[in-house]
Amino acid sequence: RNVLKTPLKQAATSQVVLTERQPDCQPLTTPPKPKETSPAEPWTPTSNLKMLISAASPEIRSREQRKQLSNSSTEVLEAKHCLQEHLLGDEYEKSQPSRKEKSLGLLCHKFLARYPDYPSAAQKSYICLDEVTEELHVERRRIYDIVNVLESLHMVSRLARNRYVWHGRHNLPQTLQALKKVGEENKYIQQIQMIKKREYEHEFDPDGERNEETASSLGSSEQSEMSFVELPGVEFRAASVNGRKYKSLRVMSQKFVMLFLVSTPQIVSLEVAAKILIGEDQLEDLDKSKFKTKIRRLYDIANVLSSLKLIKKVHVTEERGRKPAFKWTGPEVLPNIQDTKLEATSTTCSPPVSESVPSKEHCSKNLFPSKGKQNFTRHSSLIKLVKSIENDRRKIQSAPTSPVKMSTSTYQSLPVFPSTITQLPAIAKPQLEGQSKTAEEMQMKCALSSPEAVPKPEAPQQPPPSQPLGACPASHGSVSPVILPHPHSGVSYAIYLHPSQAHTVTTYSPGFMLQPLPCANVTGIKSNNSKALNKITTEEGDNQIATAEPTKPLAAEERPEVKSETSSQRCLKRSQALQENNLIKRHKGDEESCGTSLTFFPSGYLIPLTHCTHGTKADCSSKEKAGICSLQHPTFSSPITGVIPMTASELKTVNIPAFHITPLNIMLSPNSIAAAPVLGNSCLSASNASSAPNPSSSALNFMLQHIGLIPAGVQVPANPVLQHVPVSSQAESTSHSSGNTNVQEGKVGTNVLRLGRVNFFSSFQPSAPKDPQEPQAVTESFFRTPGGPNSGSSLSTNSDGTERISQGTLYIPQRKLEVLED
DNA sequence: ATCTCCCGCCATATG
DNA sequence: CATATGGCGGGAGAT
Numbered sequence: 089r090n091v092l093k094t095p096l097k098q099a100a101t102s103q104v105v106l107t108e109r110q111p112d113c114q115p116l117t118t119p120p121k122p123k124e125t126s127p128a129e130p131w132t133p134t135s136n137l138k139m140l141i142s143a144a145s146p147e148i149r150s151r152e153q154r155k156q157l158s159n160s161s162t163e164v165l166e167a168k169h170c171l172q173e174h175l176l177g178d179e180y181e182k183s184q185p186s187r188k189e190k191s192l193g194l195l196c197h198k199f200l201a202r203y204p205d206y207p208s209a210a211q212k213s214y215i216c217l218d219e220v221t222e223e224l225h226v227e228r229r230r231i232y233d234i235v236n237v238l239e240s241l242h243m244v245s246r247l248a249r250n251r252y253v254w255h256g257r258h259n260l261p262q263t264l265q266a267l268k269k270v271g272e273e274n275k276y277i278q279q280i281q282m283i284k285k286r287e288y289e290h291e292f293d294p295d296g297e298r299n300e301e302t303a304s305s306l307g308s309s310e311q312s313e314m315s316f317v318e319l320p321g322v323e324f325r326a327a328s329v330n331g332r333k334y335k336s337l338r339v340m341s342q343k344f345v346m347l348f349l350v351s352t353p354q355i356v357s358l359e360v361a362a363k364i365l366i367g368e369d370q371l372e373d374l375d376k377s378k379f380k381t382k383i384r385r386l387y388d389i390a391n392v393l394s395s396l397k398l399i400k401k402v403h404v405t406e407e408r409g410r411k412p413a414f415k416w417t418g419p420e421v422l423p424n425i426q427d428t429k430l431e432a433t434s435t436t437c438s439p440p441v442s443e444s445v446p447s448k449e450h451c452s453k454n455l456f457p458s459k460g461k462q463n464f465t466r467h468s469s470l471i472k473l474v475k476s477i478e479n480d481r482r483k484i485q486s487a488p489t490s491p492v493k494m495s496t497s498t499y500q501s502l503p504v505f506p507s508t509i510t511q512l513p514a515i516a517k518p519q520l521e522g523q524s525k526t527a528e529e530m531q532m533k534c535a536l537s538s539p540e541a542v543p544k545p546e547a548p549q550q551p552p553p554s555q556p557l558g559a560c561p562a563s564h565g566s567v568s569p570v571i572l573p574h575p576h577s578g579v580s581y582a583i584y585l586h587p588s589q590a591h592t593v594t595t596y597s598p599g600f601m602l603q604p605l606p607c608a609n610v611t612g613i614k615s616n617n618s619k620a621l622n623k624i625t626t627e628e629g630d631n632q633i634a635t636a637e638p639t640k641p642l643a644a645e646e647r648p649e650v651k652s653e654t655s656s657q658r659c660l661k662r663s664q665a666l667q668e669n670n671l672i673k674r675h676k677g678d679e680e681s682c683g684t685s686l687t688f689f690p691s692g693y694l695i696p697l698t699h700c701t702h703g704t705k706a707d708c709s710s711k712e713k714a715g716i717c718s719l720q721h722p723t724f725s726s727p728i729t730g731v732i733p734m735t736a737s738e739l740k741t742v743n744i745p746a747f748h749i750t751p752l753n754i755m756l757s758p759n760s761i762a763a764a765p766v767l768g769n770s771c772l773s774a775s776n777a778s779s780a781p782n783p784s785s786s787a788l789n790f791m792l793q794h795i796g797l798i799p800a801g802v803q804v805p806a807n808p809v810l811q812h813v814p815v816s817s818q819a820e821s822t823s824h825s826s827g828n829t830n831v832q833e834g835k836v837g838t839n840v841l842r843l844g845r846v847n848f849f850s851s852f853q854p855s856a857p858k859d860p861q862e863p864q865a866v867t868e869s870f871f872r873t874p875g876g877p878n879s880g881s882s883l884s885t886n887s888d889g890t891e892r893i894s895q896g897t898l899y900i901p902q903r904k905l906e907v908l909e910d
Numbered sequence: 911a912t913c914t915c916c917c918g919c920c921a922t923a924t925g
Numbered sequence: 926c927a928t929a930t931g932g933c934g935g936g937a938g939a940t
Contacts, residue, residue, distance in 0.1 A: 186938080186939090187914090187937080187938050187939075188938090188939080190916065190917095191914090191915075191916080192916080227917080227918075228929085228930085229917080229918070229930085229931075230916085230917090232929090232930060232931055233931085236930090236931075248924095248925090249925065249929060249930090250928095336931085336932070337931070337932080377934075380934080381932090381933060381934060383913095383914090383915095384914085384915060384916095384933080384934075385932090385933085387913090387914060387915055388916095391914095391915080412913070412914085911940100912939100912940080913938105913940075914937100914938085914939070914940095915936100915937095915938090915939100916935105916936095916937085916938090917935090917936095917937100918934105918935100919932105919933090919934100919935105920931100920933095921930100921932080921933100922929095922930075922931080922932095923928095923930065923931095924927100924928080925926100925927090925928080
């Protein structure tokens with residue numbers, strides 16, 4: 089299509105021109121901005137036009153205008169530039185506007201510098217695109233890239249044409265939590281594994297594979313779409329915004345983030361991410377160009393996320409070579425637990441369909457855009473599902489189990505493991521929020537929640553009315569969205585799910601879990617870990633970013649601490665996973681299931697239902713957000729903020745879906761062994777929440793193993809920190825398999841602890857193979873203490889300065905990976 | 911050569 | 926209809 093592409097020329101031309109003009113320009117000659125060269129224009133007629141039009145300006149003037157913003161450096165450079173080349177003549181180049189200076193990452197920094205991380209309630213900031221483009225002197229298109237990603241994180245929302253509202257990081261905790269949940273529901277972990285396996289397999293026989301694919305693909309064909317989940321709300325009332333459109337960048341961004349949140353190491357390679365993102369829709373495609381495009385987009389997203397310091401670029405070295413990847417450096421998601429409920433769901437399949445719904449504010453609208461229309465045409469059956477789900481849920485809730493804890497107050501209990509186990513259904517604390525308005529109401533209705541965590545399982549149930557599902561869903565026809573209340577935050581998210589998923593969700597009963605707890609051990613440990621490792625180094629050495637930003641008062645705080653310890657416990661993740669490959673191949677039938685599941689994800693954009701109060705108090709909260717929290721205390725207030733306390737209660741239920749699924753998978757693949765990650769980590773204390781079903785999952789695993797469904801071997805570590813489990817199962821299984829898995833992490837790794845797991849492991853799996861592969865590693869890790877690091881991964885620095893990450897567990901990776909930071 | 915990823919055309923959505 | 930949005934992919938800088 090574009091064959092023409094004039095633009096290039098322009099640039100080129102301009103350069104040329106420049107050169108000509110100024111021969112001296114440096115060798116480098118970075119092309120100065122085209123604009124400047126204006127004289128040059130003429131090359132193609134088109135080009136002229138373009139120039140005229142678009143160009144107009146910004147840059148040019150901007151140069152002068154440019155403000156300082158944060159990066160002085162950059163500006164400075166430019167300025168020089170402007171002045172001109174001749175100056176430079178001498179030596180090096182400095183760079184002109186080199187490409188880097190125009191990078192999206194840098195631009196994003198400038199953009200972010202304009203607004204506070206945690207704007208006070210009072211001051212809402214509005215963003216006018218025209219102003220921004222002008223001030224930052226950038227093309228509008230670039231701003232959209234940034235804003236779209238920010239929207240996916242609910243850091244901004246669109247009010248109207250050209251107008252966005254800045255929310256800052258207040259919603260981040262909830263958003264991440266919701267994303268994590270959805271990611272788990274989507275079985276991303278499994279997908280990742282599957283992809284990895286395929287790679288191996290393929291290596292040599294490219295041909296062979298096709299078979300499987302096909303099969304899988306079939307199922308998938310469906311489609312997809314993205315449904316998007318939208319998150320928390322907060323004001324989006326105004327209009328529509330959601331209306332539709334694809335939002336692919338937004339959706340892609342959310343999915344990308346989900347991958348980090350569900351992965352144990354929290355490291356995601358671009359390749360894998362691209363495949364998964366593509367995969368959703370279509371399975372296999374061999375399409376290369378599509379893959380390339382996806383990668384390009386991921387870089388765009390990654391640049392923005394990097395600016396937000398949520399991720400950092402690293403390299404993963406596998407057998408064959410190193411691949412670009414990103415490591416999550418953002419806050420851990422809370423475990424929150426509780427709430428997990430899901431609520432509604434709808435499918436949204438169709439992409440473009442809906443329209444805006446004008447409804448008024450609140451959830452309902454958002455959730456169901458369709459309201460008016462039918463967006464969801466698809467399943468009427470959903471309703472049924474919903475009901476069944478509800479029932480299940482109730483059961484679950486009621487389930488025996490545990491004790492509960494209060495959430496707020498009892499933090500301490502956290503340590504205890506058991507608590508975790510308990511689970512409560514969800515609950516949300518809407519009340520806290522109290523303030524909120526209608527939204528709340530909605531929530532309430534839909535979901536209920538008890539304020540605090542609610543320990544008792546029952547409680548939740550009670551609210552029958554509330555059952556989320558019931559209410560809402562019914563109304564619409566097809567879908568029912570689920571709402572999740574968030575405990576802490578109080579916010580609920582609505583997620584649209586594919587019907588298929590719904591099922592999964594439903595069941596499960598928690599009752600079992602308990603035993604497994606090996607975790608307990610872990611728990612104790614956990615405390616130690618706290619550390620936050622993240623912060624660490626940092627660096628980035630390379631480039632950019634470092635610059636500081638002056639503004640933002642708060643900002644500083646946040647990140648660093650973040651991790652708070654308590655919270656640290658956080659999560660775990662579940663594991664699930666497994667690999668299916670084998671299975672697939674072998675059993676078709678089964679595969680299908682697998683495949684299907686894969687296929688459908690709900691992916692989506694999360695929408696926020698309520699809004700919570702964030703605004704208000706946020707400030708304080710901000711700290712919390714940062715991480716800490718835990719202790720914090722009981723006051724409710726904090727909870728609001730979001731993050732919060734993890735109460736023990738957290739556990740809750742939750743994510744059942746995963747469970748169910750898991751088992752299947754597991755069954756299928758016996759071989760998988762290694763792969764199977766079974767549980768992810770358990771969490772530390774209570775936590776877990778978030779979506780992860782850890783506890784339960786663990787329970788499942790446990791059960792399965794006993795039963796024999798699972799090969800064994802695998803277990804998962806409890807908390808990330810600790811973890812690392814070695815899993816080793818052998819992989820060998822029949823067919824293929826890869827061999828090793830090990831993850832490596834960095835060698836040094838400071839801390840990694842694996843302890844808990846191991847033991848656990850052994851106990852359960854007697855037979856488990858050990859891992860031939862990395863025995864050492866394991867041991868090492870074993871011993872290591874927690875020293876410090878905590879969070880999930882630990883980093884160490886290599887001689888060369890690069891950091892290495894060691895991570896916790898991985899599920900399966902069969903190979904070793906090394907991660908290097910740049 | 912590969913990794914990154916900027917640039918901006920042009921299809922769509924919105925007003 | 927004029928704009929605002931944003932998908933998309935060529936192809937160039939960075940390594």
